[in-house]
Amino acid sequence: RKEVEQDPGPFNVPEGATVAFNCTYSNSASQSFFWYRQDCRKEPKLLMSVYSSGNEDGRFTAQLNRASQYISLLIRDSKLSDSATYLCVVTNFNKFYFGSGTKLNVKP
Amino acid sequence: EAGVTQFPSHSVIEKGQTVTLRCDPISGHDNLYWYRRVMGKEIKFLLHFVKESKQDESGMPNNRFLAERTGGTYSTLKVQPAELEDSGVYFCASSQVKGASQETQYFGPGTRLLVL
Numbered sequence: 001r002k003e004v005e006q007d008p009g010p011f012n013v014p015e016g017a018t019v020a021f022n023c024t025y026s027n028s029a030s031q032s033f034f035w036y037r038q039d040c041r042k043e044p045k046l047l048m049s050v051y052s053s054g055n056e057d058g059r060f061t062a063q064l065n066r067a068s069q070y071i072s073l074l075i076r077d078s079k080l081s082d083s084a085t086y087l088c089v090v091t092n093f094n095k096f097y098f099g100s101g102t103k104l105n106v107k108p
Numbered sequence: 109e110a111g112v113t114q115f116p117s118h119s120v121i122e123k124g125q126t127v128t129l130r131c132d133p134i135s136g137h138d139n140l141y142w143y144r145r146v147m148g149k150e151i152k153f154l155l156h157f158v159k160e161s162k163q164d165e166s167g168m169p170n171n172r173f174l175a176e177r178t179g180g181t182y183s184t185l186k187v188q189p190a191e192l193e194d195s196g197v198y199f200c201a202s203s204q205v206k207g208a209s210q211e212t213q214y215f216g217p218g219t220r221l222l223v224l
Contacts, residue, residue: 004150032211043199043215044151087151094139095164096201096213100150
């Protein structure tokens with residue numbers, strides 16, 4: 001069983017739409033949670049950390065549900081520049097476990 | 109501030125040859141990680157250095173892979189001899205844990221390795 005599971009998508013949405021991604025993780029002892037963004041043929045870049053209380057950064061909102069072992073990312077008012085692959089990352093003792101990523105295509 | 113750099117950006121070699129990848133972490137970052145993404149799969153952890161010491165090498169596929177970080181600065185990852193299944197993108201990341209805050213890893217651009 002994979003450590004982190006994500007729907008690979010692609011999610012094709014129009015500009016201005018709201019889109020949500022979920023990911024689930026298998027190890028209940030996981031300590032830290034992140035969303036990374038990866039553009040085509042580029043390195044992953046940190047989008048935001050995810051906290052149990054939920055956190056927001058502009059149009060992006062991340063939530064963590066430890067009881068159900070899932071993490072979500074909500075993007076409001078999608079922009080063309082949001083098109084990328086979104087990687088769910090879960091850590092356990094400094095070891096990062098990546099999901100395979102969810103591809104988002106925002107269309108005009 | 110310079111980010112994580114990796115060299116080369118691409119490498120094409122024949123099966124059985126040796127390749128050495130290099131990673132220069134962000135200055136002052138004690139933690140250095142190697143990851144690999146093979147075609148169609150997720151990014152997977154290979155190993156973790158704290159300064160010059162290997163903290164965790166549980167992700168190394170086999171003994172054809174050797175990582176070093178002499179002096180605790182840059183790191184090299186050598187594959188010898190390379191096999192077809194070693195093809196993929198090799199990412200390096202570094203971090204500096206500060207107190208109790210969550211660790212953020214900063215990734216290099218990756219080395220794309222193709223073994224023919």
